[in-house]
Amino acid sequence: MQRVVASTSWFIRALYSASAVIFTLVALLQIQRQEFNLLVIWLGLGLFSATVGAITWLLRERKSEALAFAQIFVIVLLWVCALALSGGAMNPANSFLLLPIAIAFLMLSAPRAWVILLTTFVAQAVFFWQMQTSQYANTELADHYAAMSFTFFVAATLLATMIRIVRKRLETSQAKLQKMREDQLRQEQILAVATASAQYTHELATPLATVSLLHGELAEEFPDHVVVREMAEPLSRVTHLLKDLRHVTLSLDQNEMQLFCVNELLAELQEQLTIAHASVPIEFVAGNEGHFTIEADYALLPAILNLIRNAAREVESIGHGQVSVHSLRDGHSWLLRIENTNESMTEESLERLGTKRTQSESGLGIGMLLSNATLERFAGSLAIRLQTPKLVVQEIRIPLYQLREN
Missing domain, CATH: 1.10.287 (Helix Hairpins)
Structure with missing residues (x-):
């Protein structure tokens, strides 16, 4: 998409240059007709196009949507003025206004692109009204010119809609591709x-x-x-x-997948944490919905242990507080919520944990990265947030495999 925008920016500069040349040539034609007022107007349009084109070239390194909108809007006004001087809707070059419409819907956000489209529609309505009050109003060509105006409205609307749809799909595809690259x-x-x-x-x-x-x-x-x-x-x-x-x-x-009873898994977690972190109070709270199972492999236990140990180390470094581990069934998922007292983590640091390496005094966040990747293998997810500035909450969700009676 960025390449398309860069190519389109170059095309806008080319349009200004071409407009300056065309307006100057039309101005020279007015000498033969001895239309000196039109000569001055066409020369003014040509000079203005050349000036704006030069400014556009000088500002080519600036990446601003507002600047792009101004460039397109000015070229539309220039062409509308030129068409008004040369017949309006009766000028075959009237269809050239479709070019800035296409550029606008490629480069700009939807509101600004629709402003460009509405500007051309207003110009076409003015041209059509002028044609109805001109000498051709009651001739056989009136219907033909009216059909040309109607065709412009339809073509511009269809062009804008199709380009918007294609751009949206391109942006979605690029976002998915970027996500795939990050995952890889x-x-x-x-x-x-x-x-x-x-x-x-x-x-x-x-x-x-x-x-x-x-x-x-x-x-x-x-x-x-x-x-x-x-x-x-x-x-x-x-x-x-x-x-x-x-x-x-x-x-x-x-690639062996096993069925784990959640209660048995919690008992194993509690046993290992009691040995490894005897100095930190870790409270396990399990729901009373009965036994239920999840499907995973033997990498699940170390992944969850790492998350609880991180919470225990934080409490241990603070010197007070506790770790609470809540297990419950939430719809069709097993929800394991880990809460611990916090003094070092912020919202910014939590956003990076589990998705990329994070430099800190205690390490690089590799353990969180591995735990998150392990949970994703079982269609699970890990969410980390600050419940309050002094409380960190980690939520693990894994789909249930089946329910078992006690």
Whole structure:
């Protein structure tokens, strides 16, 4: 669409140049007819066209719709004056007014484009009225000239409507194409992050196995040592997380979709968060509609965990407040609402979270980006907003698969 507008801007400048040349030639023809008043008027129109054309050329770098509207409006007035001097509706060149109408509906917004169209309609009405009061009013040509005026009205209306429809469709197609490009770029970023995570996980597996083996030997030799006992739980947790990651990777590779009972999923979330964020109060509130299921894969749990952990880290950094996780059925969707106390997030920063990388003191927002992309794979969505300046709300929606009785 931008290329079309640029080409049309060039065409407007060409129209001013052509108008200046034509008006000057018509002025020279008045010398033979000894019509010196018309000579001055046509020369004035030619000079004015050349001046406005030069100004249009000097302002070619400025991208302003108001300026484009002024340029088109002036060219319409110039041509209306020229037609008024040369027969009005009886001039075959009357149809040239369709050109600025087409340009207006290509370049301008709807209100300004309709102003251009109405201006030409008013001019045509004046021409038609002049023709009815002229010497041709009662001749056989009167019907012909009236038909020409009527044809102009119909052609201008159809031209304006069709160009407006085509432009609207082009803008819609371009918006969809831009959205596809943004989605593709985001998927490429996600793929790069996922590939790097898989590589680092693979590199981590060998030293973790070595450390686990050494811990086992130390546990046999020093079963009552405090440090050896404290190492058991974090080593077991890291080993469990690596197994979960392999499970998720295998599930994604085979594109396996599973049915998850929401209550069981909430219990798993609560268990893992109790271990990871024991210092932060996390309240789970579940609706009493009964058991219902969703369809997803094993990447769902880490995606939701990441969102709740972000909320818990915010509360932990503040030093007070809590995280509330509300689960309920909302129509044909499962709604999981995460609320947490806030002091660092603003509306501007929340708009970027989950859609692109966001530079901050705590990271780049890659976790939110991955969580959002994961939810979209299950036809879900993530919405983040400020309920109040001190409260952040994250809403996860995933379509229900089916209902199950207790």
